[in-house]
Amino acid sequence: MKELRLMKGNEAIAEAAIRCGADAYFGYPITPQSEVMEYLMAERPEQRTGMVVLQAESEVASINMIYGAAGCGKKAMTSSSSPGISLMQEGLSYIAGAELPCLVVNVVRGGPGLGTIQPSQADYFQATKGGGHGDYHLIVLAPASVQEMCDFVKDGFDLAFQYRNPVMILTDGAIGQMMEKVELFEQIPRSETQPEWACVGKPATRGRSIITSLELDPNRQEQFNLKLQKKYREIEAKEVRYEKIQCDDAEYLFVAYGTSSRICQKSVQLAREKGIKVGLFRPISLYPFPYEAIESLSKQVKGILSVEMSAGQMIEDIRLAVHDRIKVQHYGRFGGMMPVPSEILQQLETQIIGG
Amino acid sequence: MTEEIIIAGFGGQGVLSMGKILAYSGVMQNQEVSWMPSYGPEMRGGTANVTVIISDERISSPILNIFDTAIILNQQSLDKFEKSIKPGGTLLYDDNGITRPPTRKDINIFLVQAAQEAAKMGMTKTMNMVVLGAYLKIKPVVQDKNVEAGLKKSLPARHHNLIPENMTAVERGKEIVEQTQKV
Numbered sequence: 001m002k003e004l005r006l007m008k009g010n011e012a013i014a015e016a017a018i019r020c021g022a023d024a025y026f027g028y029p030i031t032p033q034s035e036v037m038e039y040l041m042a043e044r045p046e047q048r049t050g051m052v053v054l055q056a057e058s059e060v061a062s063i064n065m066i067y068g069a070a071g072c073g074k075k076a077m078t079s080s081s082s083p084g085i086s087l088m089q090e091g092l093s094y095i096a097g098a099e100l101p102c103l104v105v106n107v108v109r110g111g112p113g114l115g116t117i118q119p120s121q122a123d124y125f126q127a128t129k130g131g132g133h134g135d136y137h138l139i140v141l142a143p144a145s146v147q148e149m150c151d152f153v154k155d156g157f158d159l160a161f162q163y164r165n166p167v168m169i170l171t172d173g174a175i176g177q178m179m180e181k182v183e184l185f186e187q188i189p190r191s192e193t194q195p196e197w198a199c200v201g202k203p204a205t206r207g208r209s210i211i212t213s214l215e216l217d218p219n220r221q222e223q224f225n226l227k228l229q230k231k232y233r234e235i236e237a238k239e240v241r242y243e244k245i246q247c248d249d250a251e252y253l254f255v256a257y258g259t260s261s262r263i264c265q266k267s268v269q270l271a272r273e274k275g276i277k278v279g280l281f282r283p284i285s286l287y288p289f290p291y292e293a294i295e296s297l298s299k300q301v302k303g304i305l306s307v308e309m310s311a312g313q314m315i316e317d318i319r320l321a322v323h324d325r326i327k328v329q330h331y332g333r334f335g336g337m338m339p340v341p342s343e344i345l346q347q348l349e350t351q352i353i354g355g
Numbered sequence: 356m357t358e359e360i361i362i363a364g365f366g367g368q369g370v371l372s373m374g375k376i377l378a379y380s381g382v383m384q385n386q387e388v389s390w391m392p393s394y395g396p397e398m399r400g401g402t403a404n405v406t407v408i409i410s411d412e413r414i415s416s417p418i419l420n421i422f423d424t425a426i427i428l429n430q431q432s433l434d435k436f437e438k439s440i441k442p443g444g445t446l447l448y449d450d451n452g453i454t455r456p457p458t459r460k461d462i463n464i465f466l467v468q469a470a471q472e473a474a475k476m477g478m479t480k481t482m483n484m485v486v487l488g489a490y491l492k493i494k495p496v497v498q499d500k501n502v503e504a505g506l507k508k509s510l511p512a513r514h515h516n517l518i519p520e521n522m523t524a525v526e527r528g529k530e531i532v533e534q535t536q537k538v
Contacts, residue, residue, distance in 0.1 A: 006379045006388065006508070032394060117394070178417050179375065179390035181382045265415035340420040 003184045009149040009175040010035035012182050013079065013105055016153035018045045021188040022103075023074040024052040026065040028084060031117040032173035033107035036079045049190050059084040063091030063104075070100035071211040073198025075157055075191070079105035081173070082123055083114055085131075092166055093132025097213030099228075101160035103153065104138070105169045107176040110336035118336025119173035119259060124313035127170045128287045135225055137232050139167045139239065140286040142257040146180035148284075154185065161195070163235055170286060172309065174259040174338060241284035242293055246272070250279030252352055253297060255318055256307040257283045259338065264307050266341035271348065278348060286314070294321035303327040303352035307344055310334055327352060356411050358496050359419055361436055363404035364428025369483030372509070373426075374405035377487060379505035380497035381409040389417040402431050409496050426490055428469075433457060443538060447490055449482075464536035465493055472531055473524065481524035488528025499525070 007015065014036045017025060025045075027037045037055060045051035056062040062078045069076035080088065085106045095102055108123045110116040127140045139159050141152045149171060156167040194200050199209045215221040246268055247253070254264040261282040271278040281297060283290050298304070303326050306315040312330035319328050331347040333339045360377075364370045371392050381388040391406040406422075408414050425436045427448040434455070440446055442461045450456065451470040467489035473482040491497065497505075502525060506518050 004382055004385070006375070006382045006390070173394070174391065174418065177392060177394045179378060179388075180414075180417075181388055259418070262414075263416040263418055266419075267416075269415060338418050340418060341416050342420065 002186070005182050005184060006179050007146055007182045008035055008177060008179050009143075009146045009171065010107065010177070011039045012146050012150040013153055013169070014039035014043070015184060016150040017077055018043060018049055018051055019185055019187050020154040020157055021049065021075060021190040022051055022077055022157065023190055024054070024065075024069045024076040025078065026054050026056050026062040026069070026076065027078050027080065028056050028059050028062050030081045030084045032109055032119070032176050033079050033081045033105065035176070036105065049187070051190065059087040060091070063088035063095075066102045066104075067091055067095050067098070067100065070095060070102045071098070071199050073194035073200065075101075075161075077103035077105070077153075077157075079107065081107045081109045082111050082120070085123065085126070089126075089132040092138065093134050093136060094213045095166050096132070096136035096138070097134060098211050099164040100166070100211065101157070101164055102166050103156045103160055103169070104166060105171065108170065108172040110334060116336035117173065119309060119338060120334060120336060121172055121258060121260060121308045121332075122310040122313065122334055123170065124286065124308065124310060127168050128289070128317075136228065137165075137235070137287050139163065139165055139235060139288075140170050141167065141241070142170050142284060142286050143175060144258055144261045144282060144284075146175065146178065146182050149175060150182050150184065154188075159239065163231060164197075165231065165235070170258070172259050236288040239285055240288045240290045240293070242290040243282040243284060244293075245280040245282065247279035247281060247297060250277055250297075250300065251302055252276065252278040252348060253301045253304045254278060254280045254307055254344070254348070255283070255294065255304055255314070256280065257286060257314070260307045260309055263339055263341055264344060267344040267348070270341055270345050276348070276353070283314075289317045289321075291317070291321040294318055295323070298322040298325050301326065303329075305344075305348050305352050306330045307339065308332045309338060327355070329355070356409075356496070357414075358409045358424065358494060359422050360407045360409075360424045360426065361404060361419075361422045361439065362407065362426040363402065363432030363436055366401060366403040368403075368428050369480075370403045370428065371405050373483040373487050374407045375509050376484075376502065376505050377490075377497065378407050378409070379509045380501040383501040383504040383508070384497060386411060387414050389414045391417040402429065404432065404436075424490070424494065426486060428486070430454060445493060447486070447493060447532070449486065460536075461538055462536070463534065463538055465489065465532055466535050467528060467532045469528065472527055476524070476527065478520055478524060481521055484521045484524035485528035485531075488525035489532035490528075491525065492529040492532050
């Protein structure tokens with residue numbers, strides 16, 4: 001039997017990082033994700049696998065250490081929470097521009113500004129629409145359980161290396177702090193070889209590896225952008241992930257990811273006890289967003305309530321998918337407050353069914 | 356079976372660790388569990404609470420506003436959570452420091468004088484385990500052997516010598532819990 005443990009989401013991220021054979025973690029503490037580095041430091045991964053864990057002097061330093069490590073072909077990751085992730089945006093744009101793989105975890109807290117330390121989902125735009133400058137995308141995965149926090153670290157690194165693109169796990173303080181049962185995957189050894197593009201010193205047998213995001217010739221920079229866009233189209237075609245819960249006979253639909261999707265699952269149960277046929281659509285990849293799956297459900301249901309701990313960000317993507325065919329409304333709490341299941345059901349009844 | 360519990364009291368009373376031991380005991384018998392703490396300023400003094408769910412099925416929302424059982428260890432938490440118990444549900448409380456006792460008539464109420472009992476036994480730190488014992492007497496959602504296994508998993512190895520003492524406290528809790536209202 002595989003190993004079962006009761007872990008916080010943040011601890012699961014850290015243990016998964018060691019087990020998936022990551023080479024390095026660079027980070028800077030911030031609530032509500034500090035347990036990631038606390039756990040890593042306590043576990044002494046340099047003795048378990050040789051993985052390096054370093055507390056940097058700031059988030060700006062962390063992301064640039066990631067840039068350096070990734071440029072050497074290493075599996076490197078960092079984690080932070082909203083204000084810290086804002087500080088990393090320049091580095092993320094450079095890493096995307098240099099086509100390097102890395103994993104960044106955002107355990108989102110309420111904003112804007114320093115905001116609060118309680119959970120939020122108000123970083124959706126930043127994660128999925130850019131955040132840094134230039135035409136780039138992160139691949140964004142949204143776990144809804146501690147088990148997925150663990151599994152998505154491995155999946156995230158796999159995607160990052162497959163596409164040479166930064167991957168973000170977008171989660172929040174609730175999943176970071178909560179404990180659930182986790183089935184841990186077995187230790188994967190750290191890689192002993194580097195990808196051919198890595199900057200590790202030039203042998204006579206190949207040309208130079210150059211890692212840069214700078215190209216002064218606009219023609220060549222346009223060609224590079226076209227190449228990036230081609231990669232994003234491939235990601236959009238192949239990497240869409242979602243889960244449908246009780247959607248088969250649904251007349252109404254909740255769309256929610258992460259913590260909100262967990263709360264909505266209970267709302268579905270409460271609604272069905274009252275005879276309201278509602279389902280839950282849970283996007284797992286936020287970029288690429290599951291537009292087609294939502295479009296096809298919009299031909300079946302009468303209305304959609306988007307539930308997000310924000311003032312309404314993901315709803316824009318749902319509306320793009322639905323093309324005004326049916327009513328789409330948003331319900332959210334923000335600033336660190338979380339909705340409860342009965343409140344969401346009431347919003348479905350007033351905004352969608354009765355509205 | 357799904358049991359949705361809120362455990363609330365002062366920071367330092369062992370509220371979060373009682374919840375963790377209960378949740379770990381559930382893991383030991385391969386049930387689904389979730390443990391969702393209040394975190395933040397309240398951890399640095401003041402009230403602390405944790406929602407624990409133990410179930411045979413996949414757990415939906417770890418965040419709840421209505422509970423099967425409330426385990427309450429101070430007045431502020433009683434004021435806050437008495438109204439959040441399902442009709443016919445269960446309230447277990449320690450009356451140490453309680454000046455306004457519960458008033459609901461549609462719930463089962465149990466009293467465990469855990470702080471007093473733990474002091475009497477000379478093991479004040481095991482107060483939360485007395486409460487856990489009382490809870491398990493009312494709702495045997497996890498078996499004793501799994502509580503012991505859960506303790507082993509949640510305590511660092513250097514504290515494993517304290518496990519017998521903790522199990523004694525659990526036993527004592529089962530003995531002294533009394534029902535004060537039945538519906």
